[in-house]
Amino acid sequence: MSAGTYTPRPGAAPLPRMIAAQAALETRMLLRNGEQLLLTVIIPALLLVLFSAVDVVDTGAGEPVDFLTPGILALAVMSTAFTGQAIATGFERRYGVLKRLGASPLPRWALMAAKTLAVLVTEVFQVVLLTVIAFALGWSPQGGPLPVLLLLVLGTAAFSGLGLLMAGTLKAEATLAAANLVFLLLLVGGGVVVPLDKFPEAAQSVLGLLPIAALSDGLRDVLQHGAATPWGDLGILAVWAVLGLGAAAKFFRWE
Amino acid sequence: MSSEPVVQARGLVKRYGDKTAVDGLDLEVRAGAVTAVLGPNGAGKTTTVETCEGYRRPDAGTVRVLGLDPVADAAALRPRIGVMLQSGGVYSGARAVEMLTHMAKLHAHPLDVGALVDRLGLGGCGRTTYRRLSGGQQQRLALAMAVVGRPELVFLDEPTAGLDPQARRSTWELIRELRADGVSVVLTTHFMDEAEELADDVAVIDAGRVIAQGSPEQLCRGGAENTLRFTGRPGLDLASLLKALPDGTQAAEITTGAYRITGTVDPELLATVTSWCAQNGVMPDGIAVERHTLEDVFLELTGKELRA
Numbered sequence: 252m253s254a255g256t257y258t259p260r261p262g263a264a265p266l267p268r269m270i271a272a273q274a275a276l277e278t279r280m281l282l283r284n285g286e287q288l289l290l291t292v293i294i295p296a297l298l299l300v301l302f303s304a305v306d307v308v309d310t311g312a313g314e315p316v317d318f319l320t321p322g323i324l325a326l327a328v329m330s331t332a333f334t335g336q337a338i339a340t341g342f343e344r345r346y347g348v349l350k351r352l353g354a355s356p357l358p359r360w361a362l363m364a365a366k367t368l369a370v371l372v373t374e375v376f377q378v379v380l381l382t383v384i385a386f387a388l389g390w391s392p393q394g395g396p397l398p399v400l401l402l403l404v405l406g407t408a409a410f411s412g413l414g415l416l417m418a419g420t421l422k423a424e425a426t427l428a429a430a431n432l433v434f435l436l437l438l439v440g441g442g443v444v445v446p447l448d449k450f451p452e453a454a455q456s457v458l459g460l461l462p463i464a465a466l467s468d469g470l471r472d473v474l475q476h477g478a479a480t481p482w483g484d485l486g487i488l489a490v491w492a493v494l495g496l497g498a499a500a501k502f503f504r505w506e
Numbered sequence: 507m508s509s510e511p512v513v514q515a516r517g518l519v520k521r522y523g524d525k526t527a528v529d530g531l532d533l534e535v536r537a538g539a540v541t542a543v544l545g546p547n548g549a550g551k552t553t554t555v556e557t558c559e560g561y562r563r564p565d566a567g568t569v570r571v572l573g574l575d576p577v578a579d580a581a582a583l584r585p586r587i588g589v590m591l592q593s594g595g596v597y598s599g600a601r602a603v604e605m606l607t608h609m610a611k612l613h614a615h616p617l618d619v620g621a622l623v624d625r626l627g628l629g630g631c632g633r634t635t636y637r638r639l640s641g642g643q644q645q646r647l648a649l650a651m652a653v654v655g656r657p658e659l660v661f662l663d664e665p666t667a668g669l670d671p672q673a674r675r676s677t678w679e680l681i682r683e684l685r686a687d688g689v690s691v692v693l694t695t696h697f698m699d700e701a702e703e704l705a706d707d708v709a710v711i712d713a714g715r716v717i718a719q720g721s722p723e724q725l726c727r728g729g730a731e732n733t734l735r736f737t738g739r740p741g742l743d744l745a746s747l748l749k750a751l752p753d754g755t756q757a758a759e760i761t762t763g764a765y766r767i768t769g770t771v772d773p774e775l776l777a778t779v780t781s782w783c784a785q786n787g788v789m790p791d792g793i794a795v796e797r798h799t800l801e802d803v804f805l806e807l808t809g810k811e812l813r814a
């Protein structure tokens with residue numbers, strides 16, 4: 252390289268360009284990671300196919316796929332916004348990626364915005380894929396798209412807050428273990444594939460307050476039973492979102 | 507250059523719990539120069555540069571970088587500086603060129619990524635993900651990330667740690683090119699030869715304080731004198747040699763036929779010694795000047811080995 256190559260000419264790129272570049276990179280990192288894909292794509296798709304075809308759990312009256320699809324969509328949101336984001340961000344923190352980006356022209360809020368965009372893009376892939384599979388299995392959804400969208404967005408906010416709280420406070424290995432464990436527990440106990448009314452009465456009222464239960468129940472109300480707007484579930488998700496994002500903003504450590 | 511210093515730290519103190527990592531440190535970095543912060547592991551080098559980069563808030567004292575407060579004015583400062591962390595900083599699943607291209611996109615007028623990749627010999631590992639790169643390749647990628655945004659000032663935290671000699675030379679060369687193009691460079695190192703070869707100014711730090719600062723020449727000139735050694739016929743008449751040498755110079759036969767001259771060893775002294783040898787029919791075998799190094803300076807100032 253010739254003389255003058257490195258002559259200083261500093262400057263930040265325009266914000267929209269930085270955020271777009273960061274979101275694109277974050278999305279590529281998510282989609283390139285095998286374990287993440289297992290969690291976000293393969294497990295939800297397999298569960299949907301398996302439990303629709305084989306009557307393992309009693310899903311109540313109606314087609315199993317009509318009961319399962321809303322739960323699996325909720326699971327997909329949780330897998331990306333919570334589990335996947337917590338693990339990825341935990342390791343980015345551990346390997347100094349968040350630290351290094353902190354010295355770049357990209358503001359921290361813009362990094363978080365880019366991460367959110369990457370989560371939303373991944374969720375669009377997931378929803379499209381799972382919807383196609385569900386239709387192939389004979390799914391006949393009810394209700395309107397607006398409450399569904401609202402539920403998915405609030406669910407994403409709630410799970411992101413909790414995932415980032417975990418990633419920003421625990422060690423990366425602890426986040427990896429805890430996020431997977433929580434995923435598994437909520438998969439079983441959050442009304443995803445096993446209806447909540449299979450649990451004892453006392454447990455039901457507590458489990459019903461979990462974000463995963465609120466999301467799958469809300470989606471089921473709309474998509475299976477044609478409800479207009481499941482305010483109760485939206486309210487639960489909103490509280491989780493405020494608590495989770497608030498705590499993450501307060502306690503998140505970048506190093 | 508008469509311009510303002512690009513880094514100015516006064517009375518900087520940084521503690522981690524009850525451990526004081528930086529203890530009243532004063533540092534000034536000239537614009538357009540290469541400044542080395544030299545010290546052993548744990549001396550407080552990383553803490554010092556990371557405070558300049560805005561990562562840590564000083565517990566006492568002040569820091570100004572390009573005239574700005576690194577914490578309060580972070581948004582204005584960040585685009586103007588380049589940062590190479592002591593380790594890490596890259597997504598483990600990102601490819602070298604991908605990460606560098608990304609950093610370039612965060613800047614308004616970045617360097618040409620392809621040319622920089624070639625310059626640093628990263629062409630062969632362009633598609634390898636970060637976690638599979640060798641330590642040296644990871645170092646060079648981090649260096650490239652620090653300069654790709656065309657900063658005015660770069661902070662390089664141990665830029666050559668773990669590099670083989672060839673890669674080390676090539677990193678030195680890049681740092682010289684940066685200086686030639688007007689970029690100010692602050693680097694940390696525990697290699698005294700690196701500081702001597704590369705730096706215009708050296709700040710020697712130990713236990714969180716600057717214990718000496720100046721050009722390598724200034725630092726090496728102060729303190730102990732240099733030594734000239736040679737071997738020859740045993741029993742030379744050193745008194746006659748000393749008559750020809752400046753006052754204060756000493757000469758001794760330390761073991762049979764092995765001579766040591768201490769004093770200001772400059773070209774004149776060397777010429778005097780060799781011509782005296784010629785007059786006396788002595789072949790000064792293995793004649794060698796032992797320069798006073800930063801290593802010696804450090805030893806004198808602290809009583810410790812630099813690489814301890």
Ligand SMILES: Nc1ncnc2c1ncn2[C@@H]1O[C@H](COP(=O)(O)OP(=O)(O)O)[C@@H](O)[C@H]1O
Pocket residue numbers: 522525526527545546547548549550551552553554
């Ligand atoms: N995050 C930290 N927490 C506690 N102690 C630290 C931390 N970072 C550094 N130290 C301590 O502060 C001292 C200076 O460390 P550092 O600035 O990394 O030195 P250097 O870069 O010269 O090796 C060392 O004793 C180190 O153990």
Ligand SMILES: [Mg+2]
Pocket residue numbers: 551552553592663
């Ligand atoms: Mg260090």
